[in-house]
Amino acid sequence: xxxxxxxxxxxxxxxxxxxxxxxxxxxxxxxxxxxxxxxxxxxxxxxxxxxxxxxxxxxxxxxxxxxxxxxxxxxxxxxxxxxxxxxxxxxxxxxxxxxxxxxxxxxxxxxxxxxxxxxxxxxxxxxxxxxxxxxxxxxxxxxxxxxxxxxxxxxxxxxxxxxxxxxxxxx
Amino acid sequence: xxxxxxxxxxxxxxxxxxxxxxxxxxxxxxxxxxxxxxxxxxxxxxxxxxxxxxxxxxxxxxxxxxxxxxxxxxxxxxxxxxxxxxxxxxxxxxxxxxxxxxxxxxxxxxxxxxxxxxxxxxxxxxxxxxxxxxxxxxxxxxxxxxxxxxxxxxxxxxxxxxxxxxxxxxxxxxxxxxxxxxxxxxxxxxxxxxxxxxxxxxxxxxxxxxxxxxxxxxxxxxxxxxxxxxxxxxxxxxxxxxxxxxxxxxxxxxxxxxxxxxxxxxxxxxxxxxxxxxxxxxxxxxxxxxxxxxxxxxxxxxxxxxxxxxxxxxxxxxxxxxxxxxx
Ligand SMILES: Cc1cc2nc3c(=O)[nH]c(=O)nc-3n(C[C@H](O)[C@H](O)[C@H](O)COP(=O)(O)OP(=O)(O)OC[C@H]3O[C@@H](n4cnc5c(N)ncnc54)[C@H](O)[C@@H]3O)c2cc1C
Ligand code: SF4
Ligand code: FES
Ligand code: FES
Numbered sequence: 336x337x338x339x340x341x342x343x344x345x346x347x348x349x350x351x352x353x354x355x356x357x358x359x360x361x362x363x364x365x366x367x368x369x370x371x372x373x374x375x376x377x378x379x380x381x382x383x384x385x386x387x388x389x390x391x392x393x394x395x396x397x398x399x400x401x402x403x404x405x406x407x408x409x410x411x412x413x414x415x416x417x418x419x420x421x422x423x424x425x426x427x428x429x430x431x432x433x434x435x436x437x438x439x440x441x442x443x444x445x446x447x448x449x450x451x452x453x454x455x456x457x458x459x460x461x462x463x464x465x466x467x468x469x470x471x472x473x474x475x476x477x478x479x480x481x482x483x484x485x486x487x488x489x490x491x492x493x494x495x496x497x498x499x500x501x502x503x504x505x506x
Numbered sequence: 507x508x509x510x511x512x513x514x515x516x517x518x519x520x521x522x523x524x525x526x527x528x529x530x531x532x533x534x535x536x537x538x539x540x541x542x543x544x545x546x547x548x549x550x551x552x553x554x555x556x557x558x559x560x561x562x563x564x565x566x567x568x569x570x571x572x573x574x575x576x577x578x579x580x581x582x583x584x585x586x587x588x589x590x591x592x593x594x595x596x597x598x599x600x601x602x603x604x605x606x607x608x609x610x611x612x613x614x615x616x617x618x619x620x621x622x623x624x625x626x627x628x629x630x631x632x633x634x635x636x637x638x639x640x641x642x643x644x645x646x647x648x649x650x651x652x653x654x655x656x657x658x659x660x661x662x663x664x665x666x667x668x669x670x671x672x673x674x675x676x677x678x679x680x681x682x683x684x685x686x687x688x689x690x691x692x693x694x695x696x697x698x699x700x701x702x703x704x705x706x707x708x709x710x711x712x713x714x715x716x717x718x719x720x721x722x723x724x725x726x727x728x729x730x731x732x733x734x735x736x737x738x739x740x741x742x743x744x745x746x747x748x749x750x751x752x753x754x755x756x757x758x759x760x761x762x763x764x765x766x767x768x769x770x771x772x773x774x775x776x777x778x779x780x781x782x783x784x785x786x787x788x789x790x791x792x793x794x795x796x797x798x799x800x801x802x803x804x805x806x807x808x809x810x811x812x813x814x815x816x817x818x819x820x821x822x823x824x825x826x827x828x829x830x831x832x833x
Binding site: 355356358362380386393394395398399403449463 | 510
């Protein structure tokens with residue numbers, strides 16, 4: 336159906352683009368802008384591989400219509416490195432072996448970025464909670480949590496309950 | 507490049523505009539956060555010609571606490587609900603339920619209205635187009651047989667929204683706006699026990715918001731759900747309880763259930779327990795009542811009878827824990 340113009344800021348750069356009403360942000364980023372760092376995993380909201388930031392909040396690009404992103408500020412994994420240098424999160428994932436095949440990594444890093452913006456020194460429960468929607472088939476998650484802790488400069492895993500689950504709490 | 511069926515997206519700036527478009531365009535659907543609708547459209551479950559975007563409607567995201575309770579606008583996001591410290595005090599079951607829904611990447615856009623109106627679910631329905639085609643589709647969409655109950659006439663897909671049972675025990679009312687104006691109903695009356703048509707909304711009607719009354723003094727509430735993926739999943743069975751107690755006896759008890767039927771339920775018969783001691787006998791009666799009133803069907807990979815039992819046990823544990831917290 337019809338196309339419309341949207342203007343949005345992607346990784347700090349203002350874009351004015353013609354997009355279809357039914358175009359997903361994921362396809363727009365990967366195919367229209369050539370930003371293929373954001374991954375298509377499940378393509379249905381289940382895996383978190385497509386996590387990007389929209390106005391600082393974590394969002395699944397595979398569930399987001401780009402036509403609804405008018406005026407939004409979108410950040411992808413490509414925004415992490417600056418001047419050829421890795422961000423703290425990227426460096427920590429590299430050093431702590433938080434990445435193996437790497438397919439989940441862009442989503443993991445962007446979900447962690449969203450967390451650290453709101454909570455610069457998260458405990459392990461908060462990290463597990465923030466990454467709860469991101470699947471990894473390789474690492475077993477321990478190294479990923481260590482990487483986020485290293486980037487934030489906080490503790491080592493194992494000193495908090497294994498699973499964050501607010502629903503289990505009775506207040 | 508389009509992976510979704512084609513549709514026209516219309517951004518409503520007022521409820522009246524949204525209602526007009528929905529009522530005037532056959533097959534048009536509302537979209538709020540889109541975290542339920544978009545994956546379903548991807549799976550070929552419907553091809554609405556028009557999607558009416560509710561996200562730009564002024565005032566629909568208001569969250570206002572007043573003397574007579576809290577009004578939660580339909581566009582309030584689950585992330586906001588889950589992180590509201592005052593609400594966590596006043597309505598713990600609602601906040602716990604919100605925090606348990608999907609993951610942060612969903613909750614940042616998923617809304618209260620969308621969660622209340624979330625589609626029912628079934629292993630034979632939440633599948634890709636080719637999967638369902640190879641199985642001759644089913645009664646809920648595109649076919650004429652229910653694979654869960656092949657001799658029946660109805661669809662048993664389970665309602666699995668988490669907020670509804672929590673709002674039920676808190677006595678919430680839902681405000682519905684439509685072509686004929688606005689009406690308010692008890693939240694349990696928003697639903698029907700039919701997996702194919704579980705919402706009691708007329709053409710063009712929308713959920714505008716929810717009003718939760720001030721909770722009785724000394725009442726406490728909590729929500730708990732059983733799920734396959736611990737970090738992120740719909741409830742296989744979800745239970746909300748609100749209890750007020752006096753000297754170890756029930757003053758009032760409300761139990762809400764989700765994930766087990768095609769609609770969320772308020773457990774019937776709990777009024778008769780007022781004044782009873784909170785003891786093993788009461789918990790046994792509670793467990794029996796839950797097992798009797800839920801009717802999980804083979805709509806999940808997990809056994810239906812396990813969902814029945816877990817609903818009962820979760821209700822018992824919540825009552826026990828709330829009673830201890832009150833004492
Ligand atoms: C991986 C994954 C896990 C999930 N886990 C859970 C879970 O644990 N618990 C849970 O409850 N849900 C879960 N969901 C479903 C969904 O994310 C939530 O239910 C969410 O709250 C839906 O809200 P939304 O605003 O995104 O709804 P939308 O997708 O925008 O809408 C959902 C439905 O409601 C209708 N609608 C929206 N707003 C209104 C309104 N104001 N009035 C009338 N109708 C309206 C739409 O037309 C549509 O039919 C999950 C989804 C995914 C993809
Ligand atoms: S309960 Fe039956 S009709 Fe309903 S979705 Fe499942 S298989 Fe289809
Ligand atoms: S590709 Fe978006 S959540 Fe899996
Ligand atoms: S590193 Fe391979 S999926 Fe996470």
